Amino acid sequence: MSVEHAGLTIERLGHASVRLETADGTVLYVDPWSEVLEGEPGDGDVVFVTHDDFDHYDPEAIAAVADSGATVAVYEGIDTADLDLDLETVSLPYDGERTVDGIEVRTVPAYNDPAGDHVDDEGEPFHADGEVIGLVLSIGGTSVFVPSDTDFLEHHESISADVFLPPIGGHYTMDRHEAADFARSVDPDLVLPIHYDTFEAIETDAEAFAADLEDDGIRVELF
Secondary structure (H helix, E strand, O other): OEEEEOOEEEEEEEOOEEEEEOOOOOEEEEOOOHHHOOOOOOOEEEEEEOOOOOOOOOHHHHHHHEEEEEEEEEEOOOOOOOOOOOOEEEEEOOOEEEEEOOEEEEEEEEOOOOOOOOEOOOOOEOOOOOOEEEEEEEEOOEEEEEOOOOOOOHHHHHOOOOEEOOEOEOOOOOEHHHHHHHHHHHOOOEEOOEOOOOOHHHOOOHHHHHHHHHOOOOOEOOO
């Protein structure tokens, strides 16, 4: 299912994999994963990768979605030695700005609070500080914020965006309640939740998440 907003067509391919297409036909992918792809579309002009978990950094999926002239924009903390593609690659900083094929990109630190609930059996965060980036993409005058696998953190409170794609599944990331608070802070025109119901550990009540925000006048689409 896809959603139209301000000249963008946004499609959740499954899990945290997202496809965006502009009015002029430019196609962007964020964190494509083979498990949720259908075939090899090969239409991506830019492919963004936020971190190296298997369900976010998947070289086979990148090859499947990328056009022959695509740019692959990858967080600089990822070892891309197994990315066997004859494509231009751009490194994205942990906290900074880049322009990728005319798209202004702000990268934002993303991690689990070590004092919070999203830690493993040894008490270590599933995503440590320095391992993951979020993305704020400026696409044709519309800002799209993909925070990736993270908790709602203090530095996030300064970010606003037109479209917000938070993880809501909990366990490895913020849960739906934290994500709702995060959405209220971002104050977007549209919220499109991702990263839920793929595995038992991240099953959640997406309808309740949507209802919570819609009570506050925030549009949510479960796509």
